[in-house]
Amino acid sequence: MSKELLTISLSPHIKGEETTPQIMYGVAIALLPALIVSIIFFGLGAIKVTLFAVAFCLLFEFLIQKFIMKVESSIGDGSALITGLLLAFNLPSNFPIWMLLIGALAAMAIGKLSFGGLGNNPFNPALVGRVFLLICFPVQMTSWPLPKLFSFSSLDSVTGATALGVAKEAIKQGQSIAHIKTLIPGNLDLFLGQAGGSLGEVSALALILGGLYMLYKKIITWHIPVSFIGTVIIFTGILWAINCEQYMSPLFHLLTGGLMLGAIFMATDMVTSPMTKKGQLIFGVGCGLLTVIIRIFGAYPEGVSFAILLMNAVVPLINILSKPKPFGTN
Amino acid sequence: MELKTFKKGGIHPEENKLSVSAPIESLAPPAIVSIPISQHIGAPSKPLVKKGDEVKVGTPIAEMSSFISAFIHSSVSGTVSKIDDVVDSSGLRKQAIIIKTDGDTWEKSIDRSPELKKNFTLDASEIIEKVKKAGIVGLGGATFPSYVKLMVPKGKKAFAVVINGVECEPYLTSDHRIMLEKTDEILVGVSLIMKATNLKKAIIGIENNKPDAISIMRTKAKNFEGIEILPLKVMYPQGAEKQLIQAVTGKEVPAGGLPIDVGAVIFNVGTAFAIYEAVQKKKPLVERVVTVTGKAIPKPSNLLCRIGTPVANLLEQAGGSLENAGKIINGGPMMGKALVTPDVPITKGTSGILVMPKELATRKKESPCIRCAKCVTVCPMVLEPYLLSRLGRKYLWERFEVEKGMNCFECGSCSFTCPANIPLLDYIRVGKTEVGRIIRSRK
Numbered sequence: 003m004s005k006e007l008l009t010i011s012l013s014p015h016i017k018g019e020e021t022t023p024q025i026m027y028g029v030a031i032a033l034l035p036a037l038i039v040s041i042i043f044f045g046l047g048a049i050k051v052t053l054f055a056v057a058f059c060l061l062f063e064f065l066i067q068k069f070i071m072k073v074e075s076s077i078g079d080g081s082a083l084i085t086g087l088l089l090a091f092n093l094p095s096n097f098p099i100w101m102l103l104i105g106a107l108a109a110m111a112i113g114k115l116s117f118g119g120l121g122n123n124p125f126n127p128a129l130v131g132r133v134f135l136l137i138c139f140p141v142q143m144t145s146w147p148l149p150k151l152f153s154f155s156s157l158d159s160v161t162g163a164t165a166l167g168v169a170k171e172a173i174k175q176g177q178s179i180a181h182i183k184t185l186i187p188g189n190l191d192l193f194l195g196q197a198g199g200s201l202g203e204v205s206a207l208a209l210i211l212g213g214l215y216m217l218y219k220k221i222i223t224w225h226i227p228v229s230f231i232g233t234v235i236i237f238t239g240i241l242w243a244i245n246c247e248q249y250m251s252p253l254f255h256l257l258t259g260g261l262m263l264g265a266i267f268m269a270t271d272m273v274t275s276p277m278t279k280k281g282q283l284i285f286g287v288g289c290g291l292l293t294v295i296i297r298i299f300g301a302y303p304e305g306v307s308f309a310i311l312l313m314n315a316v317v318p319l320i321n322i323l324s325k326p327k328p329f330g331t332n
Numbered sequence: 333m334e335l336k337t338f339k340k341g342g343i344h345p346e347e348n349k350l351s352v353s354a355p356i357e358s359l360a361p362p363a364i365v366s367i368p369i370s371q372h373i374g375a376p377s378k379p380l381v382k383k384g385d386e387v388k389v390g391t392p393i394a395e396m397s398s399f400i401s402a403f404i405h406s407s408v409s410g411t412v413s414k415i416d417d418v419v420d421s422s423g424l425r426k427q428a429i430i431i432k433t434d435g436d437t438w439e440k441s442i443d444r445s446p447e448l449k450k451n452f453t454l455d456a457s458e459i460i461e462k463v464k465k466a467g468i469v470g471l472g473g474a475t476f477p478s479y480v481k482l483m484v485p486k487g488k489k490a491f492a493v494v495i496n497g498v499e500c501e502p503y504l505t506s507d508h509r510i511m512l513e514k515t516d517e518i519l520v521g522v523s524l525i526m527k528a529t530n531l532k533k534a535i536i537g538i539e540n541n542k543p544d545a546i547s548i549m550r551t552k553a554k555n556f557e558g559i560e561i562l563p564l565k566v567m568y569p570q571g572a573e574k575q576l577i578q579a580v581t582g583k584e585v586p587a588g589g590l591p592i593d594v595g596a597v598i599f600n601v602g603t604a605f606a607i608y609e610a611v612q613k614k615k616p617l618v619e620r621v622v623t624v625t626g627k628a629i630p631k632p633s634n635l636l637c638r639i640g641t642p643v644a645n646l647l648e649q650a651g652g653s654l655e656n657a658g659k660i661i662n663g664g665p666m667m668g669k670a671l672v673t674p675d676v677p678i679t680k681g682t683s684g685i686l687v688m689p690k691e692l693a694t695r696k697k698e699s700p701c702i703r704c705a706k707c708v709t710v711c712p713m714v715l716e717p718y719l720l721s722r723l724g725r726k727y728l729w730e731r732f733e734v735e736k737g738m739n740c741f742e743c744g745s746c747s748f749t750c751p752a753n754i755p756l757l758d759y760i761r762v763g764k765t766e767v768g769r770i771i772r773s774r775k
C-alpha cells in the first residue's frame with residue numbers, strides 16, 4: 003500500500019470550468035469590435051488612449067496593492083484591464099495623456115482599491131474615473147474629434163461637440179428640431195459609427211455585437227441592458243409624442259452618447275449591479291429614468307454615467323427589495 | 333415536448349458515467365467484514381451478538397433501538413471476532429461488529445434462486461413488517477429507515493408514490509444498472525410499496541441520459557398496474573427528494589416540511605429492488621450494488637458487494653491501485669465524503685466509490701467574490717449562498733437563520749459554480765452546524 007496521504011476535503015469534489023479571469027477576459031473580448039471601430043474612425047489617437055489607459059490602470063493596481071495595501075497583486079485577473087478599456091472608451095481620442103494618468107489613478111485608487119479591491123467596490127471604477135475627469139477637465143472631456151474613416155494622424159482631426167451636446171445647446175436656444183437635424187449626423191451614421199463622441203460610443207452596432215457575445219457566454223443576462231434601454235426609449239418616446247417640436251426622438255436618444263456603452267458594458271458590471279434578475283430589472287429601469295432626466299432636464303448633455311453611478315449607490319437597497327423567495331415558501 | 337425538471341436552480345456538470353456499460357458483478361465475500369451499527373439515519377442499532385457467536389448470511393446481528401432505527405444482518409457466514417470501534421466514512425471511529433468469514437452459508441429461509449416472484453397476497457402491515465425486519469433503509473444515500481416511510485401518518489393524505497431513478501450525481505451508475513438488469517424486480521418492489529401505502533399510482537422519474545433504462549422500464553411497466561415512467565431533463569440535483577417531487581408532480585414541499593406534506597411517498601429504485609428481495613425472497617439487506625469509478629480506476633465497475641466489505645477490496649477488483657489515488661470518495665463527486673483510509677467498510681448507504689487522480693483531488697485558489705450571482709442562480713433551494721457563506725464566516729448566526737440557511741441541503745451546486753473558487757458550502761456547513769445547535773438548545 004502506498005504511503006502517500008489521501009486528500010480530504012468537503013464536498014463538492016468537482017468544480018465547474020468557469021473562473022473569474024475567464025469572465026473578465028470574456029468582457030475584454032466583447033469590447034474588441036468597438037475598439038476596432040474606434041481605431042478605424044479615430045486612428046492613432048484611439049490606440050494611444052486605449053494603450054495608456056490600460057497600462058496606467060494595471061500600473062496603479064500593481065503599485066497600490068504592493069506598496070500601500072501590501073497584498074498579493076491581482077493584476078492578472080483581468081479586472082484592471084477592463085477598467086482601463088472602459089475608461090478609454092469613455093474618453094475622446096485626443097485626450098491628453100497626463101490627464102489620462104489622473105483619470106486612471108482616480109478609477110483605481112478611489113473607485114476600486116480604496117474599498118478593498120475587486121468585488122468590494124460599490125461603484126463602477128471606470129465611471130468613477132470618467133466622472134472625476136469630467137469635473138476636473140470639462141473642456142477636454144466635452145469636445146470630441148469628429149470621426150473620419152482611417153484618419154491615422156491625430157493632428158488633422160476636427161473637434162466638435164457630440165450630437166447630444168449640439169442638440170441640447172440648440173434646443174436651449176429655441177431652434178427647431180428640423181433645423182437641429184441638419185446639424186447632427188443621421189441615424190444610420192449614428193448606428194454604424196459616423197458620429198462624434200468618445201472612443202467606445204462611436205458605433206452602436208459594434209457595442210451590440212459585444213453584448214450579444216457576452217449574452218452567449220452567459221457573462222451578462224438581458225435584464226439590465228433591455229430594461230435600461232427600454233426605459234430610455236419609452237420615456238423619451240412619451241416626451242416626443244407630447245411635443246416632437248421640443249424633444250428629440252427616442253431613436254436619437256438610443257443611438258447617441260454613451261447609452262449603448264453604458265447599458266451593455268457599464269451597468270452590467272457584476273460587482274456593482276444587483277444579484278437577482280428582479281433586482282437587475284429595477285436597476286435597469288432606474289438607470290434609464292435617471293439618464294433621460296439628466297439628458298433632458300439636467301445641466302449636462304449626457305446622463306448615462308451619472309445615472310449608473312447613482313444606481314450603483316442604491317444596489318444594496320435593491321438587493322434587499324428583490325430577495326429571492328426560498329424554495330418551499332410559496 | 334419539453335422534458336420536465338425542477339423549477340429553480342440546478343447545474344449540469346460533466347456526466348462522466350464511465351461505468352455505465354459494465355454489468356453488475358458479484359464481489360466475493362471478504363475475509364473479514366466490519367459492519368457498523370450506525371449505517372442509517374436515527375438511533376444506532378443494538379448488537380444482538382457477542383464475540384465468538386456463529387452467524388450465517390442473513391442472521392440478525394443488531395436490532396432496532398428506537399422507532400427510527402434499523403435491523404442489521406450479517407453479510408457473511410463465520411464467527412463474530414469482536415465488537416470494536418472502526419473508522420467509518422465520516423472519518424470518525426464508530427462501533428462495528430467484526431465478523432471473520434468462513435465459507436458462505438446463508439440462512440435457510442432466504443430464497444436465493446434468480447427466478448422472479450411477481451405475485452403477492454400480503455396486506456400492507458405484513459409488507460411493512462417484512463421491510464422493517466429486513467433492515468431496509470433508503471439506498472440512494474439518505475439511509476432513512478424505509479418501513480417508517482411506508483406508514484403514511486394519520487391525518488396526511490398521500491396521492492402518489494414517486495420513485496427516484498434519476499441518479500443525477502456524475503459518475504454513479506449503480507441505479508442505472510439495476511434498472512437495466514433488475515427491471516421486473518424493481519417494478520414488483522414498486523407494486524409492494526403501492527400496496528403498503530394503499531396508493532394506486534406510482535411515477536418513476538428517470539433522467540433522459542438513460543434512454544435504455546427508460547425504454548426497458550416503459551416496456552415492462554405495461555405489465556404492472558398504475559406505474560408510469562417519466563423521462564426527465566438532465567439536471568443536478570434532481571435526485572434530491574424535494575426537487576424530484578417538484579419535477580414529477582409540480583408540487584413544492586414546504587420549507588422544513590416532508591414529501592408527505594404534498595402527498596408524495598418517495599423511494600429510490602435501489603430501495604424498491606431491496607424491498608422486492610426482502611418481501612418476495614425473504615432476503616434481508618446484506619449486500620448492495622456499488623459503482624467503483626473515477627479517472628484513476630482502470631476498470632470502472634458496478635459491484636454487488638456485501639455490507640461491511642473494505643473499500644480496498646472494491647478498488648482491487650476494479651484494478652485501481654492507490655498509487656495515483658489523490659482522493660477516495662464515498663458517494664458521488666457532488667455530495668460524497670472523502671475517506672481517510674481505504675479500510676472503511678461499505679455500508680447500506682454507499683452508492684459508489686469514486687477515486688480522483690491526484691491532479692483532480694485538490695481545490696483551486698480562492699479569489700474575491702465578484703458578485704456575479706451565479707451561486708444564487710444555481711441554488712435549487714433559491715437561497716443566497718454568497719451571503720450565507722459570508723454570514724458563516726463572520727459567525728452571524730441569527731442572520732444566518734433568518735436568511736433560511738438551514739434550508740440548504742448541501743447539494744454543492746454553489747461551490748461547484750463559483751468562478752472565484754470560494755468554498756461557499758464549507759462556510760454554510762459551519763453556519764448550519766452552529767445554528768442547528770442553537771435551535772436545539774431552544775427546546
Ligand code: SF4
Pocket residue numbers: 710711712713714715716717739740741742743744745746747757760
Ligand atoms: S449547497 Fe446549499 S446553498 Fe449551495 S446551492 Fe446547494 S442548497 Fe443552495
Ligand code: SF4
Pocket residue numbers: 700701702703704705706707708717718749750751752753754756
Ligand atoms: S458565485 Fe462566487 S463570485 Fe459569484 S456571487 Fe456567488 S460567491 Fe460571489
